[in-house]
Amino acid sequence: MAHPRAKMRRMFELVEPIAAVSFGDAVLGAFLEHGMRTIWDGYFAGRAAALGRVPAEVVHAAFYSFAEGEAARHIPWVWSKVTPDEAIRIRERSSAAALRHRFGALADPPGLDRTIALATRAAFSAPTEGRVLYAALRSLDLPADPVARLWHVTTLLREYRGDGHSIALAANGIAGTEAHVLFAISLGMRPAEFGRLHHLPAARLDAVLGGLRQRGLIDGNSFTAAGRALHGRIEALTDDLAAPAYEVLSPGELDELIAGLEPLTASFPADTST
Numbered sequence: 001m002a003h004p005r006a007k008m009r010r011m012f013e014l015v016e017p018i019a020a021v022s023f024g025d026a027v028l029g030a031f032l033e034h035g036m037r038t039i040w041d042g043y044f045a046g047r048a049a050a051l052g053r054v055p056a057e058v059v060h061a062a063f064y065s066f067a068e069g070e071a072a073r074h075i076p077w078v079w080s081k082v083t084p085d086e087a088i089r090i091r092e093r094s095s096a097a098a099l100r101h102r103f104g105a106l107a108d109p110p111g112l113d114r115t116i117a118l119a120t121r122a123a124f125s126a127p128t129e130g131r132v133l134y135a136a137l138r139s140l141d142l143p144a145d146p147v148a149r150l151w152h153v154t155t156l157l158r159e160y161r162g163d164g165h166s167i168a169l170a171a172n173g174i175a176g177t178e179a180h181v182l183f184a185i186s187l188g189m190r191p192a193e194f195g196r197l198h199h200l201p202a203a204r205l206d207a208v209l210g211g212l213r214q215r216g217l218i219d220g221n222s223f224t225a226a227g228r229a230l231h232g233r234i235e236a237l238t239d240d241l242a243a244p245a246y247e248v249l250s251p252g253e254l255d256e257l258i259a260g261l262e263p264l265t266a267s268f269p270a271d272t273s274t
Contacts, residue, residue, distance in 0.1 A: 007258070011157070011246065053079060064165075064179065116150050161245075
């Protein structure tokens with residue numbers, strides 16, 4: 001069942017903060033306690049764990065938007081400190097704890113039961129073809145704890161959309177580091193100050209920025225009209241490619257899921273999404 005693109009965008013806005021708790025201080029701090037050198041070690045260990053002990057090149061391909069060599073700064077080193085199975089458990093446990101703290105009384109069942117049931121149906125209904133991170137996460141056991149389950153299924157929906165975003169970027173000729181530049185600009189940030197880019201050698205980042213300027217997509221640290229239009233097309237296609245996950249839900253059920261997620265997401269600061 002096709003749903004309006006605006007509803008797909010709304011689901012992104014609601015799912016992202018819940019799933020992205022995994023990239024917050026509480027969860028990445030838990031990885032530091034298990035021997036990680038930096039929060040980025042924890043990021044790569046936690047997000048890549050479902051893929052298993054694959055080479056850095058595979059993680060780079062699955063994550064898509066990081067600079068060449070970035071995954072290799074963390075993979076396979078992180079597996080000298082934790083196994084992928086341990087990383088999965090650390091991420092799940094600390095994410096659920098962070099959400100319980102954030103939600104407060106909203107975390108108590110049975111209030112979450114219907115929302116979790118609808119999100120779970122959506123999260124396990126989508127096709128896996130071409131969705132590597134989604135497929136890897138979908139192969140994991142579904143947590144029994146309700147809050148952990150909510151985190152898990154929103155992470156599935158996030159990575160399903162994320163895999164589709166990679167497809168949209170590739171279809172529009174935007175490579176990995178370029179994607180992070182465009183994302184930084186869309187947030188109103190100077191790319192050189194963006195957390196996923198600031199470590200790059202200046203000459204390397206300048207080359208990426210220069211390429212985007214030559215294509216007429218950016219001017220200084222801002223979008224041109226052509227760049228803004230391209231960004232809009234990529235976001236629209238990403239929303240369209242996220243839609244299959246929600247086709248299992250009727251319009252009324254999707255509205256019910258949105259209504260169930262809204263008070264949960266309202267507990268986050270406005271800038272939680274990453």
